[in-house]
Amino acid sequence: MHAIDETHSPALVSWLASANQAGADFPLQNLPHGVFRRQASGEAWRGGVAIGDQVLDMAAAHAAGLFTGEAAVAAGHAGAPALNGLMALGPSAWQALRLALSRGLREGATDQARWRACLVPLAEIEMTVPARIGDYTDMYASIHHAGNIGKLFRPDSPLTPNFKWLPIGYHGRVSSIGVSGQSFPRPRGQILPPGAAAPVFSECKRLDYELELGIWIGQGNAQGEPVPLADVERHLFGMCLLNDWSARDIQAWEYQPLGPFLAKSFATTVSPWIVTMAALAPYRGQWIRPEGDPQPMPYLDDPAIRERGAFDITIESWLESATMRAAGQNAARLSHSSFRHSYWTVGQMVAHHTVGGCNLQPGDLIGTGTQSGPGEGEAAALIEQSVGGKQPVSLGNGETRSFLEDGDTVILRAWCERPGFARIGFGDCRGTVLPAR
């Protein structure tokens, strides 16, 4: 597991002033990876690292010879148009690069001019999905979400009997994953109207978002060789935000017996920056199994994982309606919670995913499932917030929402903070619903 080291010191200050501003998502302690190019430039996509209000062009920095040794190998891959090669290298190389970046960007570093020459303002770039995703899996790891939504879909047995025994997961669609800024037409599909005997073909009328975190897989495992929980860390590269857009009415009709399909496959949005597991190290804490719940099977339990299995990542969802945009109003916050409430940890998800022999590959993406928390205001999807559409949510400007309307932009945000450490942020994950075609 990543140790706390000099790169996490809250005392670190960058020679780039914007990195030192209170509340900035990308201080020196963060250093997230992404893939970018200048807007409307026709430039090639290449990897970069966010710092303050800039991105360090890793292709340029590597070409300029700013790195040596293991860090240089990692920097070469970190400048590629997809980060799969970097993800495949493993923790030692990742850590060497993080240290080199931290030292080169901090106050007092020599060679500032050469580093500065590789910076591009965030305001001038566009970004893309940061890796070639071989497979995308979505889990269902929040007991609060599963309970809330289970009540609506299956009033008799909200939590299926397996929930407390294994991290439920299913395979998702890769081709329709887009990066923050994605927009998509409202899907059409088959829907069974309440009380009807036969379905109708219709626009989705219960379009929803789901606030999740995404886990980017680092090193892979061979087919047939499960990843033990104690060995999970090298398989984890970092995390992002993920919006698992969901057509609830399409889902309700189609999902038996084989699970969600068209209800999810029309679009999935990720935030473009990958916050590394190294950057997240200070914000890990004890994973607690609620009293009375079954003891996890041995392959899902490990003392070290219990000790640092949970991640205290604050997560929020916001809605900006077309009306708000036109009136210059701020977006309305829909939820505020923390990923620390997840019933299953990231490590348990990976250990379970591979226990039957399934092989993960660098750049695979795992969604955590909607991360609703236990309290008021912590439900992370409209279907929970509006209790299945029966209690519309106020947006504070006179508008209400049971489900998403055309023109709605959903914004997901996440950050970590802890006394004695810096605040690091994930950057926004935005997506917009267009009218059905």
Add this chain to the structure above:
Amino acid sequence: MHAIDETHSPALVSWLASANQAGADFPLQNLPHGVFRRQASGEAWRGGVAIGDQVLDMAAAHAAGLFTGEAAVAAGHAGAPALNGLMALGPSAWQALRLALSRGLREGATDQARWRACLVPLAEIEMTVPARIGDYTDMYASIHHAGNIGKLFRPDSPLTPNFKWLPIGYHGRVSSIGVSGQSFPRPRGQILPPGAAAPVFSECKRLDYELELGIWIGQGNAQGEPVPLADVERHLFGMCLLNDWSARDIQAWEYQPLGPFLAKSFATTVSPWIVTMAALAPYRGQWIRPEGDPQPMPYLDDPAIRERGAFDITIESWLESATMRAAGQNAARLSHSSFRHSYWTVGQMVAHHTVGGCNLQPGDLIGTGTQSGPGEGEAAALIEQSVGGKQPVSLGNGETRSFLEDGDTVILRAWCERPGFARIGFGDCRGTVLPAR
């Protein structure tokens, strides 16, 4: 839809004698695409076309200048280490290449020596998955399979209410898809023993195969733009055999509420040759909706599709046990049926898959779901044949099977024949169960 043309004439004879043998899988009328290299050669993978007992090395044939015009463009892609580029070209290029191959390989063709120089014996090659699969979807299109297995999993409602309204599908795992010859350790996982209150961790005790066809997607569609049924053909490149290995006991415990996950993701095996939609044209026939069943929604219905929607592809599954191998006995046939019994057609699967806006990409793979037929001996998985394990199947040599045992090799076979046309075959799809690690 592909027309019947000179390439389908049963009178065609090749200058390669092995292509003309009765019962051969790869006569001149077939010309399936795959990716190969000489065994243990360290050679690069490249595309080839099967003919008789040989493969035409398409990289070599293209380099030798055997093709001109549109066929040459297609031939360049057909020699690549993955056939995604060929798949993206569309029917006109595919057809130009098919015609050029047919003319070059038929009796009386000039330049035979130059063509012959590009042949490699099938006995000397190994093959790989023929495309980079972006996404793999598995459908559930046989009403006979759904009914048989539904009785076992859900005695009260074997067919879910949506079955006759839409082709049910779910997303599958790409990373563990292998080519014929694949072997894999028996998976372990959580299983709920009959009557038990809590699951145990165990080797899978109800390991099964599923006989499916695989559909290789040709041209893609843009996100948000559904493929109308009338426009499906350019999105279909060809078909193969697919074994959707299934751990029934793991599946029974894990699959609610989000569908199969580890029960399927440990391995999926495809046959290496892609039989093109052009080659399959003569064996298409009327798709018949059973009397009294609901009229398909307009996006799932089209007169042309009804007329030629069904594919009469004979499909068989065979089992070769370790005992049989040791004793030099022949494999035992487990099932014999035809894909023409599928409740939903290939075209309907694609139209439905995209109707909500999901984008398909060249090289995507769609499994048809287990294709069980209506009659005796037509069930295409052991769980159906053994009625949930209660009536073990005789293998004819004194052995019986309720589910697969270690060392079992399952062999899937398929071919098409029709009076007035040639017989074309798919080649074997073999996979072997190894003991759990």
